Amino acid sequence: MPDTGRGTILYVEDNPDNRNLIRRVLNAEGYAVVEASYAEQAFSKLENESIDLILMDINMPDMDGYTLTAKIKKTDKFKNIPIVAVTANVMRGDREKSLEAGCDGYIQKPIDIDTLAQQIERFITRRTNA
Numbered sequence: 001m002p003d004t005g006r007g008t009i010l011y012v013e014d015n016p017d018n019r020n021l022i023r024r025v026l027n028a029e030g031y032a033v034v035e036a037s038y039a040e041q042a043f044s045k046l047e048n049e050s051i052d053l054i055l056m057d058i059n060m061p062d063m064d065g066y067t068l069t070a071k072i073k074k075t076d077k078f079k080n081i082p083i084v085a086v087t088a089n090v091m092r093g094d095r096e097k098s099l100e101a102g103c104d105g106y107i108q109k110p111i112d113i114d115t116l117a118q119q120i121e122r123f124i125t126r127r128t129n130a
Contacts, residue, residue: 006030007052007124012042012068013086014060022055022086022111029117039063043071046078052124056103058087058094066101073102082123086111 009026013019014037023033034049036042039062045051054072058065065085072078084105085098095106105123107116 006121008032008034008050009053009055009120010034010036010042010045010049010051011055011086012036012039012060012065013055013057014038015057018057018109021113022116025113025116026120029120031117031120039068039071042068046072046081051078051081053120054081054083055086055107055120056083058085058098066097069098069102084119084123 006029009031011019011022011033013022013035016037019035019037023035026033034045034051036045038060042054056065056069060068065087069083069085072081072083082104083102084107085103086107086109087094087098088109098106105119107119
């Protein structure tokens with residue numbers, strides 16, 4: 001089990017290869033990673049885990065990340081958890097659409113694994129200092 005001193009991240013992603021890569025990178029940086037492959041599983045994980053940050057894939061088969069983000073942000077118990085969109089949607093307006101849905105940040109795919117931990121740290125630090 002990785003050191004969870006840096007925080008616990010819920011990664012909502014339907015692609016197992018992407019989940020595996022991000023888990024390995026973030027575990028190596030001292031983060032615990034909880035995974036969900038679809039929206040309802042993500043909500044269940046939120047109910048049962050102490051989550052510091054959510055990495056949200058936007059394109060998922062059951063419920064897209066925009067809709068799930070809005071649902072999470074409307075739930076009092078979870079509304080203060082930062083959500084960062086992680087997406088291949090990089091057309092003009094996609095970043096804004098993520099932020100309008102309630103995301104607190106936006107990371108483009110393919111993910112730069114060399115800078116991911118620093119990007120994550122900014123959001124977790126912002127939450128713990130709020």
